[in-house]
Amino acid sequence: MGESWVPQPVTTFSSVLLWAGLLCLAPAVKSNGPPKALLTLEPPWVNVLREDNVTLKCEGFQTPGHDSIEWFHNGSAISFHQESYTIPAVNLKDSGEYQCRTEQTSLSNPVQLQVTSDWLLLQVESLVFMEGDSTMLRCHSWKNKLLHKVTYYHNDKALKYAYECFDYIVPQVNYTHSGSYYCAGQMGHVIHISKSVMITVQGGKSSVMKGLIIALILVVVIAVIVAAALYYYKRHKRTASVPDEIGSTVVESSVSYSLLKHTDAPEEEESGRGGYQNYQ
Template structure:
């Protein structure tokens, strides 16, 4: 019985917390730092109680105290009796003139990030530059820390520093080794979901829940939630992660989204859109996004043109083609070959009429040209009969015999 209770107690125990003092993962050669293991230490009746175990890599160290001093580079872990092994701390030892020191513990979103560029055994660094991914982020005249008050995921990257030392005169610019800094995610981006509840509880409306998850090491961090309808807030930040849409607003298509944030608003994340299909709405999302059909009026095939309902032209402004033509026009039109036209098609009466009108207009133009030519020939004949010498002289050609048509007895002979 007691053994079972002990096993359950050990299964629910948390990892011990391993800390570093001072809190920098890189030190100069010859320096020493202190490691401390804080966790559950059971009271066991033993002659030589062993409360803490220390590991350097896979090597078990001889010390069993809660804190030890080390100067050897490597990965350190600790373990209290019966508890899991702690998270590791990687300690680096450098022999360079400049080292870039970053915190040993994980830095989460919204927390302060401090980076330190340190000269050999605390010598002052002049003309100090801090770099991130090869770009200059900050410049100082002398030694100073680079601080980001509220770190974000975008602050992760490769950091480096450069500067000069006076040993004893000012040296050329020196560069530290690059250090990787990773900003941990405090909580995941929220997702807005519909919660299915009995109508007696929800009052007939739709209940929405803003769901997210905190990092295991930060599961005690309080979060607040806000809900929005399009860009208008329907409930501002408070501790509730659920919002009930009133029944009067569920009849139409509506889009909602939520936002999760820390109490200090140092970290804020929003969810994707959630579109609600209303109960009384006859349309759906698919019907809204479906493209409208192409109207028949823009079809390229002239045969399939729709019927035109435009007002017919005024007969006074357009010459009538049904007036009685003269006999010459009638004979000309009768002698012209007929142009074949397509057979009648359904719902295309105006198309056949347009083609017939176009053919008749072409015949009329041809007939008018022939009439103009005939008129000119008749005028020339009359002029030659009246004054033949004048007409021949204007032409500039030798005179030719003219037949005696009996018009005038005084016409000279050639």
């Protein structure tokens, strides 16, 4: 009699664990494309006044002696191919998004440059910071005209005052540094106030809590998947072992019956012989 086919749950169990592992590792998988070029500003301010001097630098590996760098402004190519792109006197039309790449790198992350026409400007290195970064604020006058009696403000609250113009430095920013900033200063006999600049600091308490909640949900989901896979595996393992147990019981019963039958046979033969002799 042929053996009955029993499904093998091990393959299904292994597949579930494999999928669970792939789901966990998916965020860590990265493409093997070329590295991105790095675009920086000199000076580092992302907002400038009209007629300021701005230099953009594209960093990335390229063949020595080859001026093969590509520059883009608002998505359009610029007919310039050296690593430093200088705008001697920026105008409003120079505002926008800049990117670059070399022959050995992919397109850089975009850098925003904002050109303003005003007497006074609060300059920043970025509009978004991560908690723990350092930053510097600069109260900048048009054409670098003499500026004094300078005050920096955060959310309409005075931070610091000095008679001479100075840069305001924050060694380590945190979520409390998010908000509106501006400065005021005197040029000649006139006091000027800059427009407000919004700065955002990421990675504070709310971001940490969100990260912990996401991590906890991920752990729970993986635990549920593994528990379900183990339950499925054990259940099918018990189901697969039932036919073997039934077959073993039948064989044992047959053997026992056979042994009993052969054990009773000699007694019957002896009883028959005794009767035959008594008859004689």
